[in-house]
Amino acid sequence: MGKEKKRNAFRIKDYTSYFITIVIFAYGLIMQMTGHLKRSDSTLLVQIAYGIILAVSLNLVVGFLGELSLGHAGFMCIGAYLGGYIAVQLSGVIANKFIVLLLSMLIGGLLAAAAGLLVGLPALRLKGDYLAIVTLAFGEIIRTIFKNLNVFGAAMGMHTNTIKYDGGGKTSLYIVTFCVVLVMLFLCNNLIRSKHGRAIIAIRDNEIAAKAMGINVTFYKLFIFVFSAFFAGVAGVIYAHNITPVMYSAFSFNYSIEILVMVVLGGMASVNGSIVAATALTLINALLQKNLSGDLASFRYLVYALILIILVIFNNAPVFAPIQQKISPRAIIARARAKKSKPGDIPDEPTDWRKVPTKIKMDELLSTDLQQDKTFEPDKPEKSGKGGE
């Protein structure tokens, strides 16, 4: 029973994602209070925030559900254009800019979710590469539609100057945005750690078995797809409030890939990783933009690509594994913990899968081979195949 108590108790691990977000948020707040927050910094903070929203929501589809979607920027595009347009219209009726912002986020998100439903219904019958191609095409189609509609400024982009959110000061959009990030993290974390999240991960692990267990695969796939489209739409509306004019060119295929890079770099099915990667990549991009101007501007993408390649190699090449072991936060925490507890005292953590293999080998040794009252019979040679497929 003691273990059950521990399960319900407060575990810092479960709150890391909020913690990371609040640290970034607090940095902005402190800078603002001391009067050092520049306009560009606040814009950057908003960029980081919607980067986090995009990366975490895409991670739900790619990491947790295991379906490759390349149209995330398309959903964002819908949110940015339609949400922005509605905000411009609303700002003529409602004087309070905060309410306009919230309403437009909700409507923009819902419209993007509706688009997600429309695309998802037929597309989720496809698998792997085919789904990727359909979502990619969707993103490009959406972009082209907005490029050709005069209501949204056609090729000149849609101007959103009138809705620039300035709340308390000139730079407070990031405060609202980070609150949205926290709400989204709350919903996503709870969803993933519930029975519904379990069903979704079961689908990723083994779809055939999930179906045989009665899990409604179609419903959960569609739900996650729509849920993730909703937040991409919200991110789009925030984008429209942050930058003017809203240009169709910002939501190209490249941007979808950039979000995917955040997910892959942060780690599939890791919310914390997505947050860190989204923050880091947005910062790197902004720094390069700032420092490589003029003639050097064309080197920006070269350097950016180089950094990505180095990061990916560092993460995966076995040569770097020992270095990684030394500096990765997980290893540092594990080392700090190991000093506290006695050696050989394996903490019973269901989530800490890295320790499981050694434990099992010990169990097998102790329970099967060395038990005195039982005889150990080797498997028949022709049938002793390993488990799994």
Next chain:
Amino acid sequence: MTVSDVVLKTEHLGISFGGLKAVEDVNLEVKKQQLYGLVGPNGAGKTTIFNMITGVYTPTTGKIFLEGEPLVGHTQEQINHMGVARTFQNIRLFNNMSVIRNVLVGLHYDERFKCSMIESMLRLPRHAHSEAAMRERAKEILRIFDLEDERNNLACNLPYGKQRKLEIARALATNPKLLLLDEPAAGMNPQETADLMTIVKRIRDEFGLTVLLIEHDMKFVSGLCDELTVLNFGTVLVQGDTDKCLNDPEVIKAYIGTTQEG
């Protein structure tokens, strides 16, 4: 024998792939709490019958009834909700999940542990209640299979015999009326096979289950099953009492062959 005692009934069940008739004219009648065996050489169509019952394949001819309700035309999920659970010939566990989570997935649609998506997302009180109750129930099920101590290990790290047991535990968690076991004893050592026999009998009695099983281990089949259907090349060879079936010359011929055929 009244109709209500019959849990699973198939009438002239058949399926063909292209021109190949994989299964033809199979009539099964499995009674409540019966342990029914489906045997036959490789490629006889045993797993294909399982796949038709669980909705993976749609039969080309014939009908399937579960307690009088037709199963053909329902999706796999619906058939599971109607009370049919199965295991797989090549184990299909959720490998990257812990043992207990595998069972928890099986408990997903249990009425007692209902908790809507919104309630989970907002962490309303019912989430914690249902989650705690589910864990208790999952542990109870694991205890039957002697897997309770392994509950926090990854499913893929279990030894083979335990993986087989876990698959049955997970199927049992969906609260079925009819349990389909596809070669449950394959790859197990004699000790594990003997354990499994007692477990299958025990869950049949405790849960009031009806079990239909495919198995090649004849000791397992003769020790467990009340009735058999022997298949060969997709058609029924012999049907009826276990001992009678296993001693039938036709069956021996199908399995071993005669001297003339060498």
